[in-house]
Amino acid sequence: MQRNIEQFKKTTYDLLVIGGGINGAAIAHLAAKRGMKVALLEKGDFASGTSSKSTKLIHGGIRYLENFEVDLVYESLRERHIQLEVAPHLVKPLPFVIPVYEGDKRPLWMMQLGVFLYDLLAGKYRVKPRKNLTREEVMRLEPGIEQKGLKGGVLYYDAQMDDARLCLENVLMAAQYGAHVANYVKAVSFVKENGRVAGVRAHDMLGIKEFEVRAKRVICATGPWTNELLRLDIPHAKKKVRTTKGIHLVYKGEISKHAILIGSQSDRRIFFVIPWMGNSLIGTTDTDYVAGPDEVKVEQKDIDYLMRESKRVFPALDFSPTKILATFAGLRPLIRKGGSPRKVSRKHLFYSSKSGVIFVVGGKYTTYRKVAEDCMNRIHKIYEKEKFAVYGSGTISETVEAAARRSGLEKEGVQSLMDLYGTRYKDVLKLVEKDPSLKEKVSVQPIVIKAQLVYSVETEMARTAEDITDRRLSLIFRGPVSVPTLAAISAVLPKK
Numbered sequence: 001m002q003r004n005i006e007q008f009k010k011t012t013y014d015l016l017v018i019g020g021g022i023n024g025a026a027i028a029h030l031a032a033k034r035g036m037k038v039a040l041l042e043k044g045d046f047a048s049g050t051s052s053k054s055t056k057l058i059h060g061g062i063r064y065l066e067n068f069e070v071d072l073v074y075e076s077l078r079e080r081h082i083q084l085e086v087a088p089h090l091v092k093p094l095p096f097v098i099p100v101y102e103g104d105k106r107p108l109w110m111m112q113l114g115v116f117l118y119d120l121l122a123g124k125y126r127v128k129p130r131k132n133l134t135r136e137e138v139m140r141l142e143p144g145i146e147q148k149g150l151k152g153g154v155l156y157y158d159a160q161m162d163d164a165r166l167c168l169e170n171v172l173m174a175a176q177y178g179a180h181v182a183n184y185v186k187a188v189s190f191v192k193e194n195g196r197v198a199g200v201r202a203h204d205m206l207g208i209k210e211f212e213v214r215a216k217r218v219i220c221a222t223g224p225w226t227n228e229l230l231r232l233d234i235p236h237a238k239k240k241v242r243t244t245k246g247i248h249l250v251y252k253g254e255i256s257k258h259a260i261l262i263g264s265q266s267d268r269r270i271f272f273v274i275p276w277m278g279n280s281l282i283g284t285t286d287t288d289y290v291a292g293p294d295e296v297k298v299e300q301k302d303i304d305y306l307m308r309e310s311k312r313v314f315p316a317l318d319f320s321p322t323k324i325l326a327t328f329a330g331l332r333p334l335i336r337k338g339g340s341p342r343k344v345s346r347k348h349l350f351y352s353s354k355s356g357v358i359f360v361v362g363g364k365y366t367t368y369r370k371v372a373e374d375c376m377n378r379i380h381k382i383y384e385k386e387k388f389a390v391y392g393s394g395t396i397s398e399t400v401e402a403a404a405r406r407s408g409l410e411k412e413g414v415q416s417l418m419d420l421y422g423t424r425y426k427d428v429l430k431l432v433e434k435d436p437s438l439k440e441k442v443s444v445q446p447i448v449i450k451a452q453l454v455y456s457v458e459t460e461m462a463r464t465a466e467d468i469t470d471r472r473l474s475l476i477f478r479g480p481v482s483v484p485t486l487a488a489i490s491a492v493l494p495k496k
């Protein structure tokens with residue numbers, strides 16, 4: 001995937017997509033696949049907005065049942081099935097335990113009924129059967145859990161994903177189908193002819209150049225930035241998106257074997273403690289946010305809330321600041337409506353302005369393929385059945401042992417390539433075949449070889465160290481990135 005700014009100046013596109021989060025990436029992917037000439041511009045790195053700040057669940061969203069959003073849950077459960085099938089390297093089944101305590105806002109019968117309905121809605125797309133748990137069974141499954149006041153629980157299954165890489169794999173698919181894509185290019189204004197949108201003025205954030213990109217249609221898939229883009233189109237437009245902030249903590253070590261759904265006792269929110277890359281992801285919060293999306297940050301009160309509520313369920317654990325490896329904050333781009341943040345729907349809709357710009361509003365990560373399909377069906381419908389795939393989709397036919405023998409890498413190294421890149425592990429091995437010095441490890445836990453850094457830059461368009469540590473290799477979730485690893489990363493980055 002080449003970052004070639006010149007090509008944007010020479011082409012008139014059928015479709016220009018602004019925003020390289022999951023929705024923009026998938027829309028560009030499907031549009032290019034349907035034969036359109038597509039451009040995709042992202043002002044930061046792909047997935048650097050909300051699409052790398054999620055709880056990393058591909059899920060029906062059990063809690064939306066409480067808001068009677070049965071259609072949303074039904075749709076999401078079908079999308080969960082599709083993603084488990086097409087991206088098994090990035091989307092994996094995950095068991096959840098819901099422990100219920102005396103004093104919880106939702107009693108045991110309610111949780112059991114909720115999970116029963118959840119599985120019923122999933123029908124044949126259920127991941128695995130649920131199970132109601134006695135108090136003793138909960139304690140056996142999760143020995144570290146608070147026993148005082150424990151009434152029982154439920155075991156059910158959903159899916160976990162690598163959000164940044166799933167987004168990237170959609171961008172790579174768009175490029176494979178011929179789309180011109182670039183990160184670090186910001187759309188700064190709309191170009192209009194006779195009141196109709198005809199493209200954008202864009203700013204190359206790396207080359208500090210402004211240029212024009214012309215297109216017959218423009219779609220803004222700018223998530224929390226949608227209101228800003230809307231006002232570039234219509235200066236006094238009413239906001240369409242309500243942003244609510246959610247933060248996560250990366251806790252050192254695996255707190256539990258299952259994902260634990262915790263009902264907060266201080267409000268009616270639920271949050272998760274989830275095993276994630278050898279550590280634990282704790283989140284999320286859900287609070288209204290009105291400042292600019294670029295300024296969103298984790299605040300101490302968000303951390304205190306998650307630590308306090310987690311400590312209640314895992315009393316023996318040390319929740320001191322030294323146990324926090326990383327924190328991150330993201331904004332949900334929700335359809336603008338009043339009421340409590342947790343009650344606002346996660347559905348999506350499209351808004352077409354007078355000048356013809358289409359704005360994508362709302363949605364959740366899980367439904368991204370459906371968002372893209374619905375969007376494309378408005379502008380370039382096809383009638384044959386469309387098979388969906390991401391960049392690393394497909395079955396790996398070679399055994400780990402055979403791939404290790406042929407490449408001279410250790411089995412563990414090959415396994416981690418297969419886990420990260422799916423069938424595209426072969427592309428990384430090709431680099432090693434061409435230049436055996438790229439076998440060298442730049443990190444031991446997790447195993448990272450030099451070839452992956454080259455691949456991040458040459459194929460996956462990484463431009464900064466953060467693009468690699470945070471979104472290509474997800475090193476930030478494993479613990480502090482060592483100085484030698486950072487030096488190796490810096491050595492492969494394009495010189496400014």
Ligand SMILES: Cc1cc2nc3c(=O)[nH]c(=O)nc-3n(C[C@H](O)[C@H](O)[C@H](O)COP(=O)(O)OP(=O)(O)OC[C@H]3O[C@@H](n4cnc5c(N)ncnc54)[C@H](O)[C@@H]3O)c2cc1C
Pocket residue numbers: 018019020021022023024041042043044045046047048049050051052053054055056057058059185186187188221222223224225229244245246247284285329330331332333362363364365366367
């Ligand atoms: C805390 C939290 C937890 C969540 N957990 C889950 C979950 O577990 N499962 C789930 O299904 N959903 C989850 N969601 C929701 C999901 O993450 C979002 O719905 C989804 O990521 C939104 O994707 P997007 O592409 O619309 O927005 P984004 O990912 O924010 O992408 C928009 C992009 O537009 C770019 N952009 C903005 N302005 C411009 C411009 N002028 N020019 C060029 N580019 C521009 C931005 O840089 C950004 O990358 C969660 C959300 C949050 C906040």
